Amino acid sequence: MNNMEDIIIVENLWRKFNQLVAVNDISFTVGKGEIFGFLGPNGAGKSTTIQMLATLLRPTAGRALINGHDIIREQYAVRRSIGMVFQDPTLDGNLTALENLDFHARLYDVDKKVLAGRRGELLQMVELADRGRDRVKFFSGGMKRRLEIARGLLHHPAVLFLDEPTVGLDPQTRSHIWTYIRDLRQKEGVTIFLTTHYMDEAENCDRIAIIDHGQIVALDTPSGLKQMVGRDVINLTAKNIDQLTRDIEERFGIRGNRFDGELQLEIEQGDHFIPRLLSAVGDAVESVNLHKPTLDDVFLKLTGRAIRAANAGAADAMRAMMKRRGRR
Amino acid sequence: MKHLKAIYTIWLRDLIRFFRERNRIIGMLGQPLLYLLIMGNGFSASFRLPYAPAGFSYLQFMYPGVIGMSVLFTAVFSAMSIVWDREFGFLKEVLVAPVPRWTVAIGKTLGGSTVAMIQGAILLILAPFVGVHLSPVAALEILGILFLIAFALTSFGITVASRMETMEGFQMIINFLIMPLFFLSGALFPLRGAAAWMSTLMKIDPLTYGVDALRNVFFGSAYPGAALVQFPIHLDLLVVAAMALVFVVAGTAMFNRQV
Numbered sequence: 001m002n003n004m005e006d007i008i009i010v011e012n013l014w015r016k017f018n019q020l021v022a023v024n025d026i027s028f029t030v031g032k033g034e035i036f037g038f039l040g041p042n043g044a045g046k047s048t049t050i051q052m053l054a055t056l057l058r059p060t061a062g063r064a065l066i067n068g069h070d071i072i073r074e075q076y077a078v079r080r081s082i083g084m085v086f087q088d089p090t091l092d093g094n095l096t097a098l099e100n101l102d103f104h105a106r107l108y109d110v111d112k113k114v115l116a117g118r119r120g121e122l123l124q125m126v127e128l129a130d131r132g133r134d135r136v137k138f139f140s141g142g143m144k145r146r147l148e149i150a151r152g153l154l155h156h157p158a159v160l161f162l163d164e165p166t167v168g169l170d171p172q173t174r175s176h177i178w179t180y181i182r183d184l185r186q187k188e189g190v191t192i193f194l195t196t197h198y199m200d201e202a203e204n205c206d207r208i209a210i211i212d213h214g215q216i217v218a219l220d221t222p223s224g225l226k227q228m229v230g231r232d233v234i235n236l237t238a239k240n241i242d243q244l245t246r247d248i249e250e251r252f253g254i255r256g257n258r259f260d261g262e263l264q265l266e267i268e269q270g271d272h273f274i275p276r277l278l279s280a281v282g283d284a285v286e287s288v289n290l291h292k293p294t295l296d297d298v299f300l301k302l303t304g305r306a307i308r309a310a311n312a313g314a315a316d317a318m319r320a321m322m323k324r325r326g327r328r
Numbered sequence: 329m330k331h332l333k334a335i336y337t338i339w340l341r342d343l344i345r346f347f348r349e350r351n352r353i354i355g356m357l358g359q360p361l362l363y364l365l366i367m368g369n370g371f372s373a374s375f376r377l378p379y380a381p382a383g384f385s386y387l388q389f390m391y392p393g394v395i396g397m398s399v400l401f402t403a404v405f406s407a408m409s410i411v412w413d414r415e416f417g418f419l420k421e422v423l424v425a426p427v428p429r430w431t432v433a434i435g436k437t438l439g440g441s442t443v444a445m446i447q448g449a450i451l452l453i454l455a456p457f458v459g460v461h462l463s464p465v466a467a468l469e470i471l472g473i474l475f476l477i478a479f480a481l482t483s484f485g486i487t488v489a490s491r492m493e494t495m496e497g498f499q500m501i502i503n504f505l506i507m508p509l510f511f512l513s514g515a516l517f518p519l520r521g522a523a524a525w526m527s528t529l530m531k532i533d534p535l536t537y538g539v540d541a542l543r544n545v546f547f548g549s550a551y552p553g554a555a556l557v558q559f560p561i562h563l564d565l566l567v568v569a570a571m572a573l574v575f576v577v578a579g580t581a582m583f584n585r586q587v
Contacts, residue, residue, distance in 0.1 A: 054424055079425065079426035084420075086417060086421075090418050090421040092341065092345075094345050094348055095341070095344065095345070099344065106334070106336070106337040107334060107422065107425035107426075108425060109333065109426075
């Protein structure tokens with residue numbers, strides 16, 4: 001299991017806050033260069049896990065290695081190996097963007113000569129090169145997040161942790177941030193570990209662990225997870241729907257269901273099937289609609305509730321409580 | 329060496345922030361100026377200190393006390409910015425960095441002390457206007473004493489701030505800790521002649537010794553034996569240094585304990 005390429009190894013990690021078990025015996029590994037996502041509602045234990053891996057919180061039991069270093073015994077080596085972007089901004093608004101980067105560089109003992117080039121290169125990447133001398137308090141939420149990502153990468157970490165990297169940002173900025181994330185994996189070869197409670201964002205990950213009530217309930221690629229729920233659904237309309245139903249059954253051996261005057265086909269990899277279908281019986285078809293199972297469907301199936309419902313309500317109270325405790 | 333760099337980083341941030349916030353410098357000057365201009369001049373007209381030599385005004389007496397006050401407030405405010413940093417997240421960036429917690433506490437203490445010393449030193453410019461003569465050597469001595477007082481008070485502030493979760497308790501700390509420290513320090517009236525219970529309280533207020541040390545340098549040679557000071561200067565410095573040592577250890581230990 002512990003092969004050389006695993007940059008994060010977590011074994012039976014626990015964390016309790018008095019009676020509350022925030023993280024309940026989780027184990028997983030993350031490969032070098034992977035984009036790995038922790039998906040779950042608020043209060044599921046995502047932030048607690050990140051805090052333990054970042055050495056900010058001691059595990060109650062279990063162990064974890066990051067870049068080969070033990071998170072309990074080799075705290076400083078772990079800290080040097082990781083970059084961290086927290087849920088809430090942690091920049092000093094009274095300092096300029098460059099001063100914030102310099103501050104970080106000194107704390108991480110980044111070589112002066114390296115820093116000079118690195119600073120510019122990273123600001124370029126997050127499109128803030130012309131704002132380096134502006135004070136951060138005048139930045140928008142998206143700009144701050146981009147600067148934090150740049151700062152987290154300054155000391156060449158092996159793993160970049162992003163805790164809810166796009167919370168509170170508008171949709172356009174969110175998709176922008178994702179462009180950077182994919183970009184920097186390519187340019188920097190850095191492994192990315194992120195948490196999110198947005199289903200659509202989790203799709204961007206190579207692999208996803210779905211976490212609920214402190215436990216990992218599933219871990220797979222996004223498409224692998226979706227296959228757990230069922231197959232793709234294709235809805236077709238046609239002038240002569242009976243004829244089409246018969247044709248399809250004859251040619252492809254697929255028996256469709258009639259539903260609201262539409263023909264519904266359940267099939268693996270519907271996106272690959274549609275071209276074949278249309279080249280065979282395309283003339284008869286009026287419209288095609290493909291529905292692939294979403295991570296929402298997966299979460300619903302695994303936990304018995306929709307993630308949006310899980311996010312609201314009691315989970316928030318629990319998260320608030322854990323936050324308060326975590327501070328002490 | 330690496331630890332020194334971390335301490336320097338934290339110290340530098342406090343200084344950059346201090347010089348960038350002109351409003352704060354001016355705001356922090358307002359209070360001592362009010363004390364000197366209105367209270368100092370007002371009382372000078374009607375009161376004379378017993379034991380004071382001829383021509384020695386109340387304004388001159390309170391001047392070192394007001395400098396002490398300025399250092400007290402600036403030092404405590406600087407230390408309290410830890411709570412601010414925690415509330416607004418910046419502290420996390422520091423705590424996840426590969427540097428020991430104690431370097432952060434020490435850097436913060438040195439930053440706050442430097443800022444408080446500068447703020448107190450600005451008031452030295454007023455010396456000629458309040459009729460206090462200051463030689464260059466005495467000015468340097470004053471700077472050293474100001475730094476020592478500032479260091480003791482900032483460490484004290486950090487010890488308190490490490491226990492605070494939000495800024496909500498700040499007003500209470502000002503009213504029940506900082507103001508009594510100031511009033512009992514002998515900054516505004518002499519310890520000599522105060523009621524016995526108050527005199528006892530004044531003697532256990534560490535700031536009393538800080539203010540007394542300043543008076544020793546300000547008036548020691550100009551008015552020798554004039555009973556303007558309470559204790560010999562080496563006792564003053566010893567008490568302030570002891571306070572600095574106790575609280576820098578306590579503050580660092582408290583800061584270390586937070587997650």
